[in-house]
Amino acid sequence: MRKELHTKICEEKVFESIYNTYSKDLTDYLYYRYGEALNPKDKAQEAFVKLWNNCKKVSVDKAKSYLFTVANNMMLNAIKHQKVVLKYQTDKPNIYHSESPEFILEKKQYFEKYKAVLASLNDEQRVAFLLNKVEGKKHGEIAEILGVTQKVVEYRIYSAFNILKKELEGFKIK
Structure with a gap:
């Protein structure tokens, strides 16, 4: 059986x-x-x-x-x-670059400062900013995800951007 x-x-x-x-x-x-x-x-x-x-x-x-x-x-x-x-x-060394060691060090330090400023943002600002700039979501999509209005999302993103711009020298986003 x-x-x-x-x-x-x-x-x-x-x-x-x-x-x-x-x-x-x-x-x-x-x-x-x-x-x-x-x-x-x-x-x-x-x-x-x-x-x-x-x-x-x-x-x-x-x-x-x-x-x-x-x-x-x-x-x-x-x-x-x-x-x-x-x-x-992330570990793979960038073999094919012509960047000086000083530039690489500055870039690393800038990235560390960027992460520190991101960490200093309040949760609402950080989440809205990262959803928009890293994941590429539109303001309306973020509003649906977070359960807030689109204006609130816009305010959070732009306030986060202003803090980053103020804290980081030469900060720009494409």
């Missing part, structure tokens, strides 16, 4: 039923847990491919658990990979 369960999942109709039952839930779970950046739809599809490749090893009653575990592990691996890539990008 145990062997029948293993072979049933390899049948196309059974696998299709499992796919139809769990694909949306799995994709939604990955999206809610990790966001859109790591392609939750792709990871869900890859989990189903792994299930199909291991259909003889996974029983029907363990299929859901297998899918969610495999997909979750794929997302965690993608996050680890992103961290390694980011670390490499």
